[in-house]
Amino acid sequence: MTKIHLPTVLKRTWVHFSEELSKTPLHHFTESVFRYFFVRSMLELYPGTRCETEWKRCDLFFFDSTGPSVVEFKFYLHNRHRDFQGTTKYYKGGAGEKNFDEFCGCVQKLVELGNVSWGKDSGADVKNRYLVLAYAHSRQHLGPKSYRYWYDQLNLPAHLANRVHIRRVTRLTDAQCYASEQKIRCSLFRVQPI
Numbered sequence: 001m002t003k004i005h006l007p008t009v010l011k012r013t014w015v016h017f018s019e020e021l022s023k024t025p026l027h028h029f030t031e032s033v034f035r036y037f038f039v040r041s042m043l044e045l046y047p048g049t050r051c052e053t054e055w056k057r058c059d060l061f062f063f064d065s066t067g068p069s070v071v072e073f074k075f076y077l078h079n080r081h082r083d084f085q086g087t088t089k090y091y092k093g094g095a096g097e098k099n100f101d102e103f104c105g106c107v108q109k110l111v112e113l114g115n116v117s118w119g120k121d122s123g124a125d126v127k128n129r130y131l132v133l134a135y136a137h138s139r140q141h142l143g144p145k146s147y148r149y150w151y152d153q154l155n156l157p158a159h160l161a162n163r164v165h166i167r168r169v170t171r172l173t174d175a176q177c178y179a180s181e182q183k184i185r186c187s188l189f190r191v192q193p194i
């Protein structure tokens with residue numbers, strides 16, 4: 001069993017994602033689709049890796065030489081919903097306090113993994129906790145309505161910052177969706193309880 005180098009997996013994922021983005025507009029992508037590209041890249045680079053999706057309410061669980069690891073995914077877009085005439089009616093999702101609270105809840109979940117009884121299934125504690133964050137940016141959304149406002153310089157609330165060390169392991173070069181004129185930014189974080 002080898003150690004999986006997640007930055008390399010994410011870079012390969014980004015290549016697949018960017019190629020697909022040139023053919024398929026961004027609004028057709030979801031967190032699950034992005035996770036599929038990630039798992040595909042992991043298995044291309046590390047064939048035979050045991051990995052499970054949606055395992056015990058975690059997006060991705062895998063084993064490597066360091067032990068069990070968990071990866072959570074957050075994929076944020078400003079999706080426009082249109083009527084039958086093509087007129088934009090509203091946006092689904094979007095940046096703001098509610099979205100950031102959801103992100104913080106995900107970090108909290110990763111912090112508390114050590115307190116969860118995994119049963120006979122695991123046989124070992126989760127050794128590594130990661131979070132993959134991808135989000136879109138368009139010129140239409142600025143300030144608190146922009147994902148960049150919340151996530152480019154990640155500042156967790158004090159109650160969470162006192163319980164976790166979150167480190168950006170890598171940030172990839174932005175991808176461009178020409179159909180929607182949005183750029184997509186992606187980072188890998190390592191989450192370690194204090």
